[in-house]
Amino acid sequence: MTDTSSLTLSGLEKSFGENRVVRDFNLDVQPGEFISLLGPSGCGKTTVLRMIAGFETPSAGQIVIGGQDVTRMTPARRRIGMVFQAYALFPNLTAAENVGFGLKVAGVRRAARAARVAEMLALIGLPEKGGHYPFELSGGQQQRVALARALAPQPRVLLLDEPLSALDAKVRVRLRAEIREIQKRLGITTIFVTHDQEEALSISDRVVVMHEGVADQIGTPPEIYNRPATGFVASFVGTLNRLPAEVLVPVAGHVSIAGYEVVLNRNLPAGPITLGARPEAFRRADSGLRVTVDGVEFMGAVRRVRGHLEDGSQIIWDGFNSAADTAPERGDRVALQIDGRDLISLED
Known part of the structure; x- marks a missing residue:
């Protein structure tokens, strides 16, 4: 020993x-x-x-x-x-x-x-x-x-x-x-x-x-x-999306990201704020953040989709690769949702 x-x-x-x-x-x-x-x-x-x-x-x-x-x-x-x-x-x-x-x-x-x-x-x-x-x-x-x-x-x-x-x-x-x-x-x-x-x-x-x-x-x-x-x-650690948001209700952390509303359940300062989100935190849904696909990267077990929101903000979304799932293509419009607990308050 x-x-x-x-x-x-x-x-x-x-x-x-x-x-x-x-x-x-x-x-x-x-x-x-x-x-x-x-x-x-x-x-x-x-x-x-x-x-x-x-x-x-x-x-x-x-x-x-x-x-x-x-x-x-x-x-x-x-x-x-x-x-x-x-x-x-x-x-x-x-x-x-x-x-x-x-x-x-x-x-x-x-x-x-x-x-x-x-x-x-x-x-x-x-x-x-x-x-x-x-x-x-x-x-x-x-x-x-x-x-x-x-x-x-x-x-x-x-x-x-x-x-x-x-x-x-x-x-x-x-x-x-x-x-x-x-x-x-x-x-x-x-x-x-x-x-x-x-x-x-x-x-x-x-x-x-x-x-x-x-x-x-x-x-x-x-x-x-x-x-x-x-x-x-x-x-520095990992890939991070930086998302401009507007705080609607400071006490509850109710925010709007390009028109998509989500609750963080924690206090936030009033006014504009920048939130961070990991690419794997997003999930595809019928409604949510409206994203226009700019490109798709095949990374083996993961598919990385690059796109932009309606306000022009860039976004990266990671999803598991599946042969049964059709990958989005450039120009497609998709909706993404995220849990408020996965959003990070960032210092500018």
Whole structure:
């Protein structure tokens, strides 16, 4: 069993000259929890990871691992495992030697080291690849070896910096599931950095959506997707329709969207408002929002219909593909309905 610990980041900040890249970042991670830092390039997520690892010194704030303040501690003393995007394997060492490198540096005896390396290679499903050099392994296999190397010394926390971005799509999907399975089996506290929202939503206990150095929202994947806390989170995570609406009854949240009336059952400000809606929230009906179809995309299990409302607003609607159901065509007029609970109030 890997030694796992809690992780607390309090008031973390980082500036490079006049550029403040991380601002008042706070996060409490429970032992064994899998947290993803999600956001666009330049939002500060990798800088947060590097501060946890000890590669960057915070301009302000505190980092505590397992109750121990490590803010000013060297990386080597923090007992953290790190997996990088570019594998960073030693090309002149075999897979087994790469996995055992940290153990050798730590002075672990040869027999114990060999046993741990064998255990790690079995854990990542490559027991027969120990004698192979990195150039003899596929990208996915190299990243598995990098993961085993990070886990071999039994770190308190595992950090993964976009570890799948260099792999092709099918390998990414398979390997992310394997990483999550290994993480659950070991129960190790893990921070995973990614700009891929599907990746973050599919494997995380909680997701931290970062924007301009700030944690815009921290929540479970369903909370992040279904109840975004800010306009940025709503727009960044998933596909979102932005629908101009007029509030008819503020207390009940009774609104009109291009003449279609719906009740949100929550208080809203009077006057014009912008509402968000996921493409899958709409359903075809005999009456409702009048949509003129501009095009249809076949996406396998899903058909994506693009169209516009009578007021000119663009709308995207997803429906399950069915051989028994005739797809709409460009120029068709269809009616869509939506439950008020699926409408999101957006900040402009």
